[in-house]
Amino acid sequence: MHRTDDMDEMLELKKLVIEHLASRIDKKELAAEYKLTDEQLDSLTRKMLDSWLNNPDFILIIADVLGLSLPRKTKEKKAHYIG
Numbered sequence: 001m002h003r004t005d006d007m008d009e010m011l012e013l014k015k016l017v018i019e020h021l022a023s024r025i026d027k028k029e030l031a032a033e034y035k036l037t038d039e040q041l042d043s044l045t046r047k048m049l050d051s052w053l054n055n056p057d058f059i060l061i062i063a064d065v066l067g068l069s070l071p072r073k074t075k076e077k078k079a080h081y082i083g
Helices: 003-024 027-034 038-053 056-066 074-082
Strands: none
Touching: 003 038, 003 056, 027 038, 038 056
8 A cells, every 4th residue: 555545544534533523522511611711722622633633643542442443454554553
């Protein structure tokens, strides 16, 4: 498999992870608990997701926890990205 295929596959998985995480974040609850403005909360959420999702190993961990899998050759890819 070519490097661009690997990158495309990780991008697909990254998008799936973002969709699932975004649907599970209760912004109102977070804002109330930490006394954040909407702007502060948006900034925090962006920074948090950016730091998590710029790490391929972390993307795989999040995907595994969420029950998501790589679109193709899951075991082969995990070995490639993690090991």
